[in-house]
Amino acid sequence: MTDNTLEENETIEMKLLLEAIHLKYGYNFKDYANAHTKRRLRNRLKMSGMTTYTDMMRRIIYDEPFFNELLMDLSINVTEMFRDPWFYLKVREELIPRLKTYSFIKVWHAGCSAGQEVYSMSILLEEEGMKKRSQVYATDFNELILEKAKAGIYPLDVMKTYTSNYQKAGGTGDFSDYYTADDKNVILKRGLREKVLFSSHNLVTDGVFGEMHLIFCRNVLIYFNRKLQNQVLQLFYDSLIPGGYLCLGSKESLKFTDFTDRFDVVSKKEKIYRKKLMAE
Amino acid sequence: MNTVKTYQALVIGVSAGGLAALKAVLPGLSARMDQPVIVVQHMSPDSDDFLVQYFDKLCSQSVKEAEDKLPICKGTIYFAPPNYHLLVEDDKSFALSTAERVQYSRPAIDVLFETAADVYKQGLVGVILTGANADGTKGVTAIRAKGGFTIAQSPKTAEAKTMPGSAIEAGVDMVLDLEEIAPFINRLMSKGAALD
Numbered sequence: 001m002t003d004n005t006l007e008e009n010e011t012i013e014m015k016l017l018l019e020a021i022h023l024k025y026g027y028n029f030k031d032y033a034n035a036h037t038k039r040r041l042r043n044r045l046k047m048s049g050m051t052t053y054t055d056m057m058r059r060i061i062y063d064e065p066f067f068n069e070l071l072m073d074l075s076i077n078v079t080e081m082f083r084d085p086w087f088y089l090k091v092r093e094e095l096i097p098r099l100k101t102y103s104f105i106k107v108w109h110a111g112c113s114a115g116q117e118v119y120s121m122s123i124l125l126e127e128e129g130m131k132k133r134s135q136v137y138a139t140d141f142n143e144l145i146l147e148k149a150k151a152g153i154y155p156l157d158v159m160k161t162y163t164s165n166y167q168k169a170g171g172t173g174d175f176s177d178y179y180t181a182d183d184k185n186v187i188l189k190r191g192l193r194e195k196v197l198f199s200s201h202n203l204v205t206d207g208v209f210g211e212m213h214l215i216f217c218r219n220v221l222i223y224f225n226r227k228l229q230n231q232v233l234q235l236f237y238d239s240l241i242p243g244g245y246l247c248l249g250s251k252e253s254l255k256f257t258d259f260t261d262r263f264d265v266v267s268k269k270e271k272i273y274r275k276k277l278m279a280e
Numbered sequence: 281m282n283t284v285k286t287y288q289a290l291v292i293g294v295s296a297g298g299l300a301a302l303k304a305v306l307p308g309l310s311a312r313m314d315q316p317v318i319v320v321q322h323m324s325p326d327s328d329d330f331l332v333q334y335f336d337k338l339c340s341q342s343v344k345e346a347e348d349k350l351p352i353c354k355g356t357i358y359f360a361p362p363n364y365h366l367l368v369e370d371d372k373s374f375a376l377s378t379a380e381r382v383q384y385s386r387p388a389i390d391v392l393f394e395t396a397a398d399v400y401k402q403g404l405v406g407v408i409l410t411g412a413n414a415d416g417t418k419g420v421t422a423i424r425a426k427g428g429f430t431i432a433q434s435p436k437t438a439e440a441k442t443m444p445g446s447a448i449e450a451g452v453d454m455v456l457d458l459e460e461i462a463p464f465i466n467r468l469m470s471k472g473a474a475l476d
């Protein structure tokens with residue numbers, strides 16, 4: 001077999017494998033960024049000791065725990081509290097004063113992973129006196145990671161980074177007031193969960209979340225291809241009130257999407273956008 | 281059969297001691313060389329765009345930070361952004377990822393080299409410069425497996441020898457002193473290499 005046929009066959013096998021995941025478990029990865037998916041599947045194949053994607057497909061269908069591991073690979077849950085502190089500083093200084101003009105706000109964290117982003121925002125809302133006037137929805141399609149988000153328990157060794165991020169993000173209190181620690185973990189104060197509803201939501205297949213003032217979707221769109229990015233941005237557009245805000249990850253933008261004309265740029269570096277008040 | 285293959289893209293991986301090494305390579309690339317150059321330089325997660333600004337002044341090509349979904353253009357030198365892996369997609373555009381570090385690094389040279397090798401196949405040239413870890417070794421192996429061409433900086437001219445040393449141990453096509461690299465690449469990219 002030539003290299004080309006080999007590659008072509010491998011591509012076919014991978015497509016079938018993704019189709020099998022879709023049919024069996026309902027997760028649709030077909031429009032994820034291809035290079036990324038290929039890399040994750042290749043790594044898992046190597047680690048599993050199997051030699052072909054067809055073998056792996058069979059295992060996925062029959063062995064749910066194995067699929068759950070693969071789901072972890074494909075969903076990339078890397079996150080931290082106050083990730084990109086300068087972004088949260090901008091939210092505090094620029095966005096919060098604008099949001100204070102509403103009597104009540106709804107916030108949606110789409111792709112919230114293990115919850116760090118959500119709790120960062122809870123702290124910020126609390127410090128800005130906005131917590132009582134807010135309802136926060138935190139969603140992810142990975143149920144295992146959502147359980148971690150609900151628990152709000154993080155390993156002790158990441159706290160140094162989180163604390164320094166908090167300070168750089170303009171935190172007005174003492175970060176250690178927001179958690180208790182044992183010898184291995186920190187447990188975030190339950191009060192931070194008060195206004196938060198965690199639920200499972202798949203951005204590819206599930207519907208609109210109505211009337212949001214603010215949507216965070218950070219470091220999720222980079223894993224999608226352009227077609228899927230546009231589809232998901234439509235979902236956000238439809239879920240935002242006119243004049244509502246959309247925050248993307250620091251290396252994401254609307255630049256290569258169909259939505260450049262439908263949002264205003266609030267802050268270029270921080271990737272904060274505002275849905276235009278009226279359709280043009 | 282003796283055909284000539286022409287190269288479509290150049291990837292460079294560099295770590296400790298990178299600024300000086302890149303300064304000896306990038307400005308030396310010929311203005312006539314129109315293949316894209318993609319660079320992973322290990323750096324701290326909160327670095328700014330100093331490298332991009334700095335080399336944009338020194339190089340005849342335009343120098344940019346690689347962006348998610350950006351189509352890869354000729355005559356441009358791209359740097360991976362700090363704290364993101366840089367991948368090449370089938371349609372010759374970039375993808376970014378926040379996945380775990382690879383070889384303690386994000387961006388990782390292996391991630392760029394392996395995904396670029398998948399796309400450019402025998403049309404890819406990979407260069408490993410100075411560095412104090414083993415990132416890039418799997419990457420050059422992947423490039424060679426697809427028929428691309430690989431170069432390592434000679435450890436004796438490298439500020440940190442581990443990274444090129446590790447690549448050489450795994451096997452590269454050519455080991456060059458730092459100042460030989462740019463002229464060699466200029467010849468390679470303009471003529472291609474004779475295949476037998």
Ligand SMILES: C[S@@+](CC[C@H](N)C(=O)[O-])C[C@H]1O[C@@H](n2cnc3c(N)ncnc32)[C@H](O)[C@@H]1O
Nearest residue numbers: 075076079111113140141142202203204218219
């Ligand atoms: C890299 S994390 C980003 C976490 C956080 N927003 C941040 O920026 O730190 C990406 C998250 O998106 C989630 N995700 C990926 N595809 C998704 C989808 N189709 N629907 C909902 N969540 C998804 C993953 O499970 C993962 O938790």
